[in-house]
Amino acid sequence: MRRNRNSIKKLAEAIALEYEEKITPLDKIVGDEGLSVFYDSYGRDTFDGMTIYENGQFYIHINTDLGNKKDSPRGRFTLAHELGHYYIDSHRLGLKKGLLEPHPSRTNRKQFNQIEREADFFASCLLMPEARFTKDFHRKSFDITVIDFLKEEYNVSRTACAFRFADIGNHSIMIIYAEGGKLKWYHCSEHFPYQYLLYDKVVAPNTVMGEFFKGISDDIFKTEEIWAVDMFKYVKDDDINSKFFEHCITYRDKALSIIWGD
CATH class of the missing domain: 3.30.450 (Beta-Lactamase)
Structure with a gap:
């Protein structure tokens, strides 16, 4: 896991540092990747975010019922977490090949599932690059x-x-x-x-x-x-x-x- 953390850190921080803005511009990253992000009401007992692969495209769904407004701290972390599922090779390929089922992600908690821990770590490095x-x-x-x-x-x-x-x-x-x-x-x-x-x-x-x-x-x-x-x-x-x-x-x-x- 330590080696994987290092590769995730390098990946996330390289993406963040491509942009001059101190506050990582998630909208630009989403636009540059051609991703579709939907902010909508999905209920309070469902998820903060979810990434789905359908018909050759990735779609990210963000749940506004849990306070995930587009530029809010919670909304930004949720989107950055879902970008982790898109950018981390094993997550992206798993979703593409159906080996990793789309699953609900929850924000601002300590994760005990490895996939979720990796996406949280990616989000942390993307939003707060060490340099x-x-x-x-x-x-x-x-x-x-x-x-x-x-x-x-x-x-x-x-x-x-x-x-x-x-x-x-x-x-x-x-x-x-x-x-x-x-x-x-x-x-x-x-x-x-x-x-x-x-x-x-x-x-x-x-x-x-x-x-x-x-x-x-x-x-x-x-x-x-x-x-x-x-x-x-x-x-x-x-x-x-x-x-x-x-x-x-x-x-x-x-x-x-x-x-x-x-």
Whole structure:
């Protein structure tokens, strides 16, 4: 997979860097490839995007019912993800030969299916090519304002931006996502000091996210200190007083936390 990631990265970033615009011009890419993209209502319980091969042509369908507006961060990531299915050789040939069934893609989540992971990685590299992206945080100390600055610069969601920063940023971070108090997934930088959560199915109680799901606050968007022992497994005795920062963003019964150390 590592070798495949490298080839996907080179492919996506070569396409992005063919264009001078900092915000990757997906419309131009679609036009240059002669692809047909349809933005339409497909229901809320279906998909964000889907790529279909019919009668010798590729067609990309984008679901507006899930917030995929043409130039919105979510819509752009969904389209970039579907372009991954078109550009990655194994995906494109699979669709052409009927070996890969057209399937629903969902945006802004951690993927566990390899095909979807590859398309997400392609989208991330296409929208935030490393050569450009790293220049915008070079020598900056990390806090949530870095992510918020970058997401505006590249017109991507905070989640997509945090994933990319976790992979190639200059500071190790962890991203945690939960719904209704249940942990859905987490992702961290390769060199983040702790790789395992103390609570792997529910939200840790002594955290900002934990406050939110206990109903202490209806709306949270703040950074606070948390203790490593309240969040992570395998904290050594010497690190018992170690603290991290947590920034939590909430929406209805959903919450995303970004965690980092000094």
